[in-house]
Amino acid sequence: MNQQMRKDVCGAAAPIAIFVEASSCGISRVVLELISKATEIASKSPREIVAFFPCFRNADLASELAEAGADRVIVAKDPLFDTYETGCYASAVSAMARSTLPDILLFGATPLGRDLAPRVANRLVTGLTADCTALDFDTEEGLLLQTRPAFGGNVMATIVCPKHRPQMATVRPGAMPLSAAKKYKRVGKIEFFDAKISPVNVMSRILDITRKDVVEAGLESAKIVVSGGRGMKGVEGFEILKELASLIGARLGASRAAVDSGWISHEHQVGQTGHSTHPDIYVACGISGAIQHISGMGGSKFIIAINKDRNAPIHDVADLSIVGDIFKVIPKLIDMIKEQPKS
Amino acid sequence: MRIIVTIKQVPSSNDVRVDPVSGTIIREGLPSVINPEDKNALELALCLRESVGAEVVALSMGPTQARRALCEAMAIGADRGILLCDKKFAGADTWATAYSLSCAVKKLAPFDLILCGRQAIDGDTAQTGPQLSEFLGIPQATCVEKLELHDGFAIASSDFGDVIRRLQFDLPALVTVTKNANFPRYASISGIAGACGSEKIEVWNAADVGADPSMIGLSGSPTRVKKMFSPRLGREGRVCDGSPSELAGKIFSALLERKIL
Numbered sequence: 001m002n003q004q005m006r007k008d009v010c011g012a013a014a015p016i017a018i019f020v021e022a023s024s025c026g027i028s029r030v031v032l033e034l035i036s037k038a039t040e041i042a043s044k045s046p047r048e049i050v051a052f053f054p055c056f057r058n059a060d061l062a063s064e065l066a067e068a069g070a071d072r073v074i075v076a077k078d079p080l081f082d083t084y085e086t087g088c089y090a091s092a093v094s095a096m097a098r099s100t101l102p103d104i105l106l107f108g109a110t111p112l113g114r115d116l117a118p119r120v121a122n123r124l125v126t127g128l129t130a131d132c133t134a135l136d137f138d139t140e141e142g143l144l145l146q147t148r149p150a151f152g153g154n155v156m157a158t159i160v161c162p163k164h165r166p167q168m169a170t171v172r173p174g175a176m177p178l179s180a181a182k183k184y185k186r187v188g189k190i191e192f193f194d195a196k197i198s199p200v201n202v203m204s205r206i207l208d209i210t211r212k213d214v215v216e217a218g219l220e221s222a223k224i225v226v227s228g229g230r231g232m233k234g235v236e237g238f239e240i241l242k243e244l245a246s247l248i249g250a251r252l253g254a255s256r257a258a259v260d261s262g263w264i265s266h267e268h269q270v271g272q273t274g275h276s277t278h279p280d281i282y283v284a285c286g287i288s289g290a291i292q293h294i295s296g297m298g299g300s301k302f303i304i305a306i307n308k309d310r311n312a313p314i315h316d317v318a319d320l321s322i323v324g325d326i327f328k329v330i331p332k333l334i335d336m337i338k339e340q341p342k343s
Numbered sequence: 344m345r346i347i348v349t350i351k352q353v354p355s356s357n358d359v360r361v362d363p364v365s366g367t368i369i370r371e372g373l374p375s376v377i378n379p380e381d382k383n384a385l386e387l388a389l390c391l392r393e394s395v396g397a398e399v400v401a402l403s404m405g406p407t408q409a410r411r412a413l414c415e416a417m418a419i420g421a422d423r424g425i426l427l428c429d430k431k432f433a434g435a436d437t438w439a440t441a442y443s444l445s446c447a448v449k450k451l452a453p454f455d456l457i458l459c460g461r462q463a464i465d466g467d468t469a470q471t472g473p474q475l476s477e478f479l480g481i482p483q484a485t486c487v488e489k490l491e492l493h494d495g496f497a498i499a500s501s502d503f504g505d506v507i508r509r510l511q512f513d514l515p516a517l518v519t520v521t522k523n524a525n526f527p528r529y530a531s532i533s534g535i536a537g538a539c540g541s542e543k544i545e546v547w548n549a550a551d552v553g554a555d556p557s558m559i560g561l562s563g564s565p566t567r568v569k570k571m572f573s574p575r576l577g578r579e580g581r582v583c584d585g586s587p588s589e590l591a592g593k594i595f596s597a598l599l600e601r602k603i604l
Contacts, residue, residue, distance in 0.1 A: 085510075086482070090477075110503075110504065111485065111486050111503040111504050112503060114469050114473075114485070115485045115486075115503075117470075118437070118441075118472075118474045118477065119473055119474075119476075119477045122438065122441075122478060123477065127436065127564070127565030127566035128437065128470060128565075128566070130437075130468035130469060130470050131467065131468070131469075150466055150467055150571075151354075151357040151358075151359050151368070151464070151465055152357035152464060154359050154574075155359060155361055155368060155571055155574075156571065157570070158568070158569040158570045158572075159568055160566065160569045161567075162567060163565070203483070203512060204482050204484065204510040204512035205510060205512070206508060206509070207498065207510060207511055208508075208509050209508050210507045211505065212506060212507065216505075224603060248598065249603075280601065281601060283594075291574065295574065298574065302597070302601065303578065303580075305580075306590075310582075315580065316578075316580070317578055318578060319580050319581070320580060320583065320597050321580045321581065322583050322590045322594060323582060323583065323584050324585070324587060324590040329587045329590045329591050332587045332590075332591035333591040333594050336595045337595070337598075337604060
């Protein structure tokens with residue numbers, strides 16, 4: 001079973017494969033982020049983009065993947081794939097990889113992706129890099145440069161997999177932007193694949209799946225984020241931020257300090273142990289700028305920091321540093337926005 | 344019943360820096376401790392021992408100093424401490440680490456359950472547990488908050504972010520435990536008095552566990568660290584002082600320029 005796919009077996013122009021995580025709500029956004037990234041790599045080093053899609057009731061989503069930029073969508077449809085189960089999915093994805101011999105195989109670094117990818121990597125006898133926040137391709141060496149935070153974001157490491165194929169990584173949701181071009185001229189092919197799955201592949205029985213009673217904060221896909229930290233001083237401080245956020249169509253974020261203080265729920269947390277976000281504008285209010293926070297929002301296009309402490313590290317990463325009292329500046333800003341003539 | 348708990352010795356804080364010249368991590372002055380979520384795994388093992396009866400074996404791989412982590416695990420309550428220690432294991436990535444641990448686990452067979460911390464605070468990979476279970480060909484449950492043991496099978500609740508998945512699987516199996524599973528106990532005075540003596544820690548080398556030399560250490564690892572660096576932070580920020588109105592005006596203009604308003 002441990003068929004080894006060495007570099008000589010599958011050359012540099014072999015495909016980039018992406019594992020498709022989907023639910024009844026549709027395709028996970030991170031899959032589209034991975035397709036965007038793969039498209040970028042394929043523009044440097046031409047090759048096919050292949051989507052690996054084990055599924056059952058949501059098999060119709062294959063056409064969405066073909067339109068989103070996958071050249072081929074490999075569909076394995078079976079009742080055993082209806083809900084994620086480690087053993088069945090590991091068998092299916094490994095079989096797809098043995099059949100298509102990809103050079104690169106990517107997963108979203110979701111809890112599911114991080115449950116599945118290690119088992120697939122072992123079956124394919126290759127390396128795996130966890131939770132990457134940046135991917136680049138070295139066309140000379142044919143190597144995927146997989147950059148990831150370690151030590152809670154205090155250190156970045158670039159990992160390569162020189163001799164084994166595919167080069168496998170899980171990639172943090174929200175870490176890579178969706179490419180602006182949504183529709184491609186060509187639409188990829190959909191191919192049905194017999195994963196030869198049977199009950200012997202089942203390792204566990206899913207008894208039930210309970211959706212947590214949480215409101216999605218929508219940080220991964222936000223265009224504007226207004227975020228608050230310890231300097232907001234309490235729930236009342238966040239009420240001011242909520243008003244600002246609703247006026248400018250922003251999502252609400254928070255630092256770990258604010259979440260741990262109970263001023264706002266965990267879904268809003270930005271950073272190493274929360275969400276990653278890279279909006280066009282990130283407004284950091286009363287956030288000191290611990291490295292764990294920066295690792296979740298450092299990729300924002302334009303960062304506005306408001307903090308009365310001139311030496312707060314958040315000012316070092318900001319494009320516009322406002323040294324002032326939030327409780328005076330933000331209400332003034334809210335007034336200005338409200339007084340602005342409607343166009 | 345035999346429960347194996349994997350233990351990683353890590354720096355007490357992840358507040359480390361990269362030496363810009365050598366590209367290596369500066370961790371001087373930081374004491375080493377048991378990885379926090381490994382303590383949750385150990386706590387779960389000790390609770391299971393109290394309810395169903397079991398031998399709890401703490402297993403680690405690392406340099407000689409890692410005995411200290413195993414001594415602590417025994418002081419907290421583990422029955423045995425085993426250290427995989429050999430220069431040949433050095434520099435292993437998660438794949439080679441999981442392979443090496445799997446050799447030790449096979450030597451400890453029969454076993455019923457392997458408990459691991461979900462992830463370590465230095466590498467943050469969460470990979471070694473699932474890779475270990477694949478080397479052993481046993482079921483896994485990751486990010487587990489609750490675990491019930493039954494006759495020959497277990498039921499786990501996994502925190503998968505927006506959903507909780509409850510799954511049932513046969514034993515032996517591997518479970519990775521999150522910090523929400525429990526509150527780890529401290530070492531008791533009698534535990535500390537009774538445990539260490541690091542001579543109580545059993546030390547096994549690569550040959551002892553029959554590890555294939557081509558699959559261990561740096562040379563057996565599929566991945567390589569190409570470089571390490573500190574995250575780039577600096578931006579060409581404009582620093583603005585002034586009255587609240589002036590400052591609000593600066594933000595207002597920035598939002599206008601970017602067509603937010």
